[in-house]
Amino acid sequence: MAKPRFQNPKGTRDLYPEELLRRRYITQVWRDTSIRHGFEEIDGPTFETADLYAVKSGDGILGELFQAFSGKSPEEVEQVQKEGRAPFALRPEFTPTLARMYAARAAQLPKPTKWFSIGPFFRAERPQRGRLREFLQWNADVMTDPDSSDPSSDADLLDLSANGLRGFGIDQTIARIHIYDRRWFTARAAFHGVREDAVPHILTLTDRREKMPREEFESQLRALGVADSWIASLSAGGGGTLPLAPAALAEFVGTPHGESQGAHLAMPLATALSETALVDNADWKSSLALFDSRIVRGLAYYTGTVFEVIAEGERAVAGGGRYDNLIELLGGPPTPAVGFAMGDVVLSLLLEDKDLMPEGQDLLEAVSRPGASLRPEAFVVTADEALDPEVRRLVATLRRGVPREAFDGAPWSSDRYETRPLHARRSYKSTRNIGKLIKDATGQHARTLVIIESAEHATLQHLDTKTKLENIPLDQVPAKVAELTR
Amino acid sequence: MAKPRFQNPKGTRDLYPEELLRRRYITQVWRDTSIRHGFEEIDGPTFETADLYAVKSGDGILGELFQAFSGKSPEEVEQVQKEGRAPFALRPEFTPTLARMYAARAAQLPKPTKWFSIGPFFRAERPQRGRLREFLQWNADVMTDPDSSDPSSDADLLDLSANGLRGFGIDQTIARIHIYDRRWFTARAAFHGVREDAVPHILTLTDRREKMPREEFESQLRALGVADSWIASLSAGGGGTLPLAPAALAEFVGTPHGESQGAHLAMPLATALSETALVDNADWKSSLALFDSRIVRGLAYYTGTVFEVIAEGERAVAGGGRYDNLIELLGGPPTPAVGFAMGDVVLSLLLEDKDLMPEGQDLLEAVSRPGASLRPEAFVVTADEALDPEVRRLVATLRRGVPREAFDGAPWSSDRYETRPLHARRSYKSTRNIGKLIKDATGQHARTLVIIESAEHATLQHLDTKTKLENIPLDQVPAKVAELTR
Numbered sequence: 002m003a004k005p006r007f008q009n010p011k012g013t014r015d016l017y018p019e020e021l022l023r024r025r026y027i028t029q030v031w032r033d034t035s036i037r038h039g040f041e042e043i044d045g046p047t048f049e050t051a052d053l054y055a056v057k058s059g060d061g062i063l064g065e066l067f068q069a070f071s072g073k074s075p076e077e078v079e080q081v082q083k084e085g086r087a088p089f090a091l092r093p094e095f096t097p098t099l100a101r102m103y104a105a106r107a108a109q110l111p112k113p114t115k116w117f118s119i120g121p122f123f124r125a126e127r128p129q130r131g132r133l134r135e136f137l138q139w140n141a142d143v144m145t146d147p148d149s150s151d152p153s154s155d156a157d158l159l160d161l162s163a164n165g166l167r168g169f170g171i172d173q174t175i176a177r178i179h180i181y182d183r184r185w186f187t188a189r190a191a192f193h194g195v196r197e198d199a200v201p202h203i204l205t206l207t208d209r210r211e212k213m214p215r216e217e218f219e220s221q222l223r224a225l226g227v228a229d230s231w232i233a234s235l236s237a238g239g240g241g242t243l244p245l246a247p248a249a250l251a252e253f254v255g256t257p258h259g260e261s262q263g264a265h266l267a268m269p270l271a272t273a274l275s276e277t278a279l280v281d282n283a284d285w286k287s288s289l290a291l292f293d294s295r296i297v298r299g300l301a302y303y304t305g306t307v308f309e310v311i312a313e314g315e316r317a318v319a320g321g322g323r324y325d326n327l328i329e330l331l332g333g334p335p336t337p338a339v340g341f342a343m344g345d346v347v348l349s350l351l352l353e354d355k356d357l358m359p360e361g362q363d364l365l366e367a368v369s370r371p372g373a374s375l376r377p378e379a380f381v382v383t384a385d386e387a388l389d390p391e392v393r394r395l396v397a398t399l400r401r402g403v404p405r406e407a408f409d410g411a412p413w414s415s416d417r418y419e420t421r422p423l424h425a426r427r428s429y430k431s432t433r434n435i436g437k438l439i440k441d442a443t444g445q446h447a448r449t450l451v452i453i454e455s456a457e458h459a460t461l462q463h464l465d466t467k468t469k470l471e472n473i474p475l476d477q478v479p480a481k482v483a484e485l486t487r
Numbered sequence: 488m489a490k491p492r493f494q495n496p497k498g499t500r501d502l503y504p505e506e507l508l509r510r511r512y513i514t515q516v517w518r519d520t521s522i523r524h525g526f527e528e529i530d531g532p533t534f535e536t537a538d539l540y541a542v543k544s545g546d547g548i549l550g551e552l553f554q555a556f557s558g559k560s561p562e563e564v565e566q567v568q569k570e571g572r573a574p575f576a577l578r579p580e581f582t583p584t585l586a587r588m589y590a591a592r593a594a595q596l597p598k599p600t601k602w603f604s605i606g607p608f609f610r611a612e613r614p615q616r617g618r619l620r621e622f623l624q625w626n627a628d629v630m631t632d633p634d635s636s637d638p639s640s641d642a643d644l645l646d647l648s649a650n651g652l653r654g655f656g657i658d659q660t661i662a663r664i665h666i667y668d669r670r671w672f673t674a675r676a677a678f679h680g681v682r683e684d685a686v687p688h689i690l691t692l693t694d695r696r697e698k699m700p701r702e703e704f705e706s707q708l709r710a711l712g713v714a715d716s717w718i719a720s721l722s723a724g725g726g727g728t729l730p731l732a733p734a735a736l737a738e739f740v741g742t743p744h745g746e747s748q749g750a751h752l753a754m755p756l757a758t759a760l761s762e763t764a765l766v767d768n769a770d771w772k773s774s775l776a777l778f779d780s781r782i783v784r785g786l787a788y789y790t791g792t793v794f795e796v797i798a799e800g801e802r803a804v805a806g807g808g809r810y811d812n813l814i815e816l817l818g819g820p821p822t823p824a825v826g827f828a829m830g831d832v833v834l835s836l837l838l839e840d841k842d843l844m845p846e847g848q849d850l851l852e853a854v855s856r857p858g859a860s861l862r863p864e865a866f867v868v869t870a871d872e873a874l875d876p877e878v879r880r881l882v883a884t885l886r887r888g889v890p891r892e893a894f895d896g897a898p899w900s901s902d903r904y905e906t907r908p909l910h911a912r913r914s915y916k917s918t919r920n921i922g923k924l925i926k927d928a929t930g931q932h933a934r935t936l937v938i939i940e941s942a943e944h945a946t947l948q949h950l951d952t953k954t955k956l957e958n959i960p961l962d963q964v965p966a967k968v969a970e971l972t973r
Contacts, residue, residue, distance in 0.1 A: 126559070
């Protein structure tokens with residue numbers, strides 16, 4: 002008699018020990034990087050009310066999802082039989098859950114709120130290389146005050162995604178972050194003489210470009226009043242890229258081509274990025290961040306910045322952007338927000354292609370390394386507003402990691418890891434009173450406090466032992482912090 | 488206009504940062520303990536083919552589950568509308584997935600195979616205190632050769648569950664592991680003059696005892712030929728408990744009461760347990776393991792040992808047992824297996840009641856502690872079969888943990904943790920050739936090798952540096968290993 006043999010459902014994975022360790026390696030890099038950037042972990046249910054997704058994406062979304070119901074509830078079984086749709090859906094993405102959770106406690110939450118999450122997600126797509134029906138996803142989001150309009154939270158989030166990549170050994174030779182912005186697109190439309198009220202239609206159309214014949218795409222654009230010159234460019238996915246560094250952008254802005262692409266509007270973000278570990282303004286060719294006017298996917302949904310991490314072969318490893326309206330849509334107060342998501346499927350393929358996935362004993366050691374400290378190892382403040390850029394720069398340097406030679410005795414078991422990234426935070430309080438800033442640091446359980454005194458020097462204070470080091474040159478601070486927090 | 492407001496589905500949880508950290512604390516203790524006991528992590532899909540559960544538990548199980556289908560598949564939507572049942576189910580337990588995965592690769596897997604898993608599970612029950620519709624569960628299982636019949640894998644698994652409890656600070660004053668065995672029950676039935684073929688019926692009946700009136704329960708037992716004296720005892724949940732230590736059991740076995748409960752059959756397990764960190768034969772009153780003839784839940788399903796971790800207030804924190812037929816049922820070869828599961832909901836309530844859940848900075852530090860090393864810190868062998876019990880004893884001691892005073896310079900940030908448990912393994916190979924045993928150790932990437940030379944002494948060898956220490960008294964081995972693997 003043949004025995005029943007069962008397999009995992011199509012598009013899902015069985016993880017035996019070796020595969021599970023690879024997954025652990027990925028989730029640990031995601032988690033450790035998030036923690037070091039001052040993000041706090043949250044999670045929600047694996048399934049949500051189906052309507053939550055319909056509110057965000059329209060009723061049609063239910064046809065793309067795995068739907069669920071309780072076999073114990075006669076009402077739910079009856080509903081499913083009658084309507085062919087269930088009351089719940091396995092989560093296809095995290096943003097609606099996050100927005101719902103933020104909306105429920107908005108009044109008590111700090112500004113900004115920085116959250117990350119790692120867990121399983123589900124889509125009813127046809128399984129193929131790079132796409133599964135169950136996959137893991139890392140989500141990170143920054144929610145700010147409604148009246149905060151500076152691009153520092155975009156820069157903060159982009160820096161996190163960059164260090165997320167670097168944690169795996171992915172640098173600008175392997176993947177780059179391509180950035181555009183709905184507002185830049187609107188300026189571009191104006192340059193081409195298109196009326197502002199046509200912009201949403203053009204965006205929806207360009208988002209669907211690959212789903213229709215070229216002729217239809219072009220004739221619909223023409224009907225919206227788009228000039229032939231721009232139609233040709235949009236249709237060919239035209240536009241260009243350049244490093245999103247102030248020096249590179251400044252040159253481009255002066256050209257007619259730069260103006261046509263809204264490049265002048267990108268300067269504040271470029272400046273903010275140059276304070277992170279993401280863009281080196283002196284060596285902008287090595288920039289991980291690119292200004293890319295070809296980015297159209299998502300422009301119809303997001304309200305500002307949009308970005309995609311694109312590796313060789315046009316593989317999208319991650320994506321995200323600014324969605325300032327969603328939390329209000331789900332019942333919260335008006336809340337500007339920016340977030341991104343990275344899945345494990347395309348990332349795994351990339352790591353394997355590039356021989357960046359440790360194996361055997363290396364894998365055991367990589368996964369056994371001590372994780373990020375949940376207590377911030379450094380909390381950086383200044384009493385002088387003019388030094389705020391130095392604060393942001395130092396925080397980014399600490400998070401990127403201290404070269405191994407800068408301190409000794411670190412407990413690494415493998416040469417693979419040449420740096421020790423630190424958990425660094427800064428104060429978001431408006432006060433300049435050092436006493437109050439120290440309170441902020443101890444309230445967040447920081448281990449050391451770094452007070453930037455001038456463009457050259459800082460004072461270091463160990464908050465547990467009260468040891469104090471004065472007049473430390475700024476470039477020596479990371480090694481000193483690493484030493485104090487060993 | 489009222490805005491739509493969404494909540495999490497009933498019986499699920501939103502985990503904000505503080506709750507997420509508590510969950511991380513729990514999963515880290517589970518994971519670290521499993522790794523130190525030589526278990527390897529695996530995982531399967533979040534949903535499985537519904538039939539997988541029906542094969543194990545009968546078709547009725549589908550009415551207890553969350554069922555799922557692809558909203559994109561017209562065939563699946565049609566099936567759900569027609570039959571009111573879906574092709575998939577959110578996993579209510581891990582064992583069927585594990586059995587399916589083991590069956591698929593049985594021929595290549597080592598003997599024993601020791602697997603653990605941590606993830607979300609789902610039941611369509613009415614939510615109440617201690618029961619949610621989505622919860623986390625830790626599963627651990629040992630699969631052995633069909634001809635292996637010694638109780639050491641039961642002892643291995645029970646020791647893991649005991650150290651899982653101790654990792655949270657739960658000792659025998661808070662919870663104990665209550666153990667019984669289907670085979671002991673069969674002997675008990677024989678003692679009471681019940682025919683063997685009636686035993687499965689009695690077990691199914693006692694499993695459902697709480698779901699029927701006492702009179703009905705008793706009359707059905709009577710119909711099965713059970714004598715009134717035993718009916719009274721079964722009906723009252725009667726029987727007794729005693730520490731499952733050889734010394735305690737030996738006394739009980741000699742009494743008529745002992746014989747009536749099959750206690751003599753428990754001696755091999757008691758002996759195996761006395762080689763673990765679970766039972767101290769010299770101080771058996773402090774035993775975490777109890778012989779408990781009142782354990783009936785699960786006896787109908789399991790084929791041998793059955794156990795429940797029971798805390799004050801009769802709260803069941805975990806449970807498990809031996810299921811020697813399931814893997815064959817799912818298409819694998821005959822495979823004796825023993826496993827347990829511990830959920831996070833009752834455990835969390837217990838930790839909070841007992842003030843064992845760290846808070847604030849303590850919680851941050853507890854979750855930031857270095858995790859278990861995936862490379863075994865000690866691999867224990869002997870060339871002398873007579874010393875096998877010493878091997879098992881030493882492995883258990885290493886896993887339980889080395890007192891903090893025994894070595895210095897350990898990187899603990901809190902006084903909460905007084906011991907450093909180690910990842911210890913032993914060879915399961917039958918060879919007594921030390922060269923082959925060293926190969927086994929290096930194949931498993933062990934850091935040190937401990938060769939037990941006599942009942943008093945061992946040789947220690949650091950497998951990376953080749954340092955060798957000879958004539959180490961057995962009771963000093965743990966501290967030496969801790970020192971060598973700092």
